[in-house]
Amino acid sequence: MPNTAPLADDPAALRRALIAARFTLDGITECLGPVAAQALHREQRLPADLATRDDASPVATLVRLFALGLPVGVRQLDRALPGWDTARLRAAGMVSVDGSRVRAAYDLRPYGDDDHQWWVVSDLSEVMTGEPLPVDHVLGIGGASTTLASWTPRRRVARALDLGTGCGVQALHLTGHAEHIVATDTSARALEIASWNAALNGCDWDLRRGSLFRPVGGETFDLIVSNPPFVITPRAEGVPTYEYRDGGKVGDGIVRSLIRELPNRLNPGGVAQLLANWEVPEGKDWRDVVGAWFDRTGLDAWVVQRDTQDPAEYAELWSGDGGLRSGAEGFEQLYAAWLRDFEQRGIAEVGFGVVTVQLPERRRRPWRELIEVTGPVQSPMGPAIDAGLRARTWLAEAGEQGLLDSHLTVAADVTEERHGRPGAEDPSVIVIRQGGGLRRAFKVDTAMAAFVSVCDGELSTGQALAAIASLLEVPDDELVRGALPVIRDLVADGLLTTNKEN
Structure with a gap:
């Protein structure tokens, strides 16, 4: 995986080579066409495979290698990235070579918003490897990370914290409006890949290892963003614990712990934006369950429930998340473990949503709003969240x-x-x-x-x-x-x- 040596090997030159090869969001869409490009965003590889099989252009070569996980020829790759050829990519740990064929060791693809063009390195997905994920797998750009990025307000701040940075997607977005960025993770592998992404995109992040707020001591921040390991996973023998999704606590304890600590980690007027799952026991309303997380915290809280799943739906989703599929060996055992866990603890459903928290600047009664919105919303939502925070604060x-x-x-x-x-x-x-x-x-x-x-x-x-x-x-x-x-x-x-x- 990336180490300290390749970071000194002029990542800016690699960035320039990727741009010259048209390995950009616009370049890929032009190469694949809108249908195949959208399919690739959904991790459906076949349309992009068909669109690039007979295309020898640099962008098609890089799409096949880094986005589809397919082998390409050494000479073909050398032509695609002159100056950052196969030998140099191999030395950086980005590819492996078998004779005349090259395979990607990592997923590498462009990513951006209206104002930025970035490239993100992450581990190869199970779709690309055809195998279940290892427990230290580092996710790339997914639905959760793009949701959090969309909902985060982009007001200018002095200090921002990306808690549970993974490969660094949220930190990339923070570079546009935060003067100093601290990014933490429990995974050494995630931080190593995040450091590569920082170098590749010309960013300067303060990367620290540890759980929740331990790496930042008594420091406080103007903005905290977190896509925490919020998945509710049975704490039972034989159930794997994936670093990117499982926080190690029973039920929704990881998010409750995070929220309880926020009053000590935010500057007055500071905002925290995070994603969460929450358990709803039989006979309870989700608003009462989640609302209790904020009791006696002094925090303003705005929670939007975006989806709910019954125990079986939730078990099906996360039993197969690591690459196992229905019918595969081990799938039913994991499925049963989830169902037993929910039944033993009397859980009726699991909610998913976006949590926006603010520490009031002035002494007053905090406001709290918990609503359910399951349909389409504005994209990006950040401007509406920012305006909503200001409006609710003014009302209070x-x-x-x-x-x-x-x-x-x-x-x-x-x-x-x-x-x-x-x-x-x-x-x-x-x-x-x-x-x-x-x-x-x-x-x-x-x-x-x-x-x-x-x-x-x-x-x-x-x-x-x-x-x-x-x-x-x-x-x-x-x-x-x-x-x-x-x-x-x-x-x-x-x-x-x-x-x-x-």
Whole structure:
């Protein structure tokens, strides 16, 4: 695997060679076409294999070698990467050579966002090797890592921590808006690969080994991101513990431990963004279970449940995650171990979601919101998360009177839907819908629809509600009591905005 020697062997030259070979996101899409390129993102290799079999271009050669795990010829690779040829890649530990054929020792592929182009080294997947994963496997770019990257707010910060960095995907994103980046992992192999990725992309990270917050001592941060080893794995004999997914605690203990420590690790106003699984026992509501994690922490908490699975679904997913498939030797034993574990502990379902945490800058009662959103959301979600944090903080600090005094404006992406019986004079259902963000939809009454319609920044909230109460001939205080909770939700999720949120 990469060691200290290749890092001194001019990784910037390798980066330039990859660019010259068009081994970039755009170059691969042009080579494969959009259908095969999207299939490759889903780890389906056949379309890309078919698209590159008769293509001798440098980008096709590199796709076959590093993204598909297929052998290529030594001369073919030498032509694809002049200056970083087969011999040099072999010396760096990136490939193995058997006669005239070369095989990748690692997955290497381009990755990026709207503003950055990176390359990420990771271990070969089971799709590429045809074998179950070793327990020290280092994941590359996957659905969880891209979800976390999408949901992380990108405000400028002085100090950021990537807890459980793996191959370094989150640290790459942090380079665009954090002055100093600390990245930790329990896996020595992960940190070695992360150091290679830092060098390959011209980044400077402070890499440290250890569990959770142990490597950072008493240091604090403005932003903490974590895709922790949150998988709920039976602590039973014969069940393998994968470093990239299993935190070693019973149930969802690893995430609970992480959250409990956050008040001591965040600077005032600091934010933590993480992914998590949580167990929901029989007869319990997930909001009560996860909400209890934040009791007496003083943290603002915003949790969005994105998916749920019953015990069998969860067992099927993670029994096969390491490369075992239904019918393979050992699969049923692992499946049964998961089912026994859930049954013994009375678990009805497992939730998955995104957790956003903030340490308040001022002494006040922390806000807490736990919601379920299973459909499509804005991509990236980071800007909406940032705006949502600011809106919820403003609501908590402004109080009821501050909200009544505020001048609100309807966001540009908000629409109204009215549904009614044919021929009816009035609608039976009115829905206020958000086009971006979490794409929330709120069923409102006639009074609230009228309020939203006049939110153009001219009248204060209190003035608008008073006018509507007079029009509808209802007491002002009665309308305010019913309207303010809905208005708070609309402001929190960005359907209504005020410049005082900032």
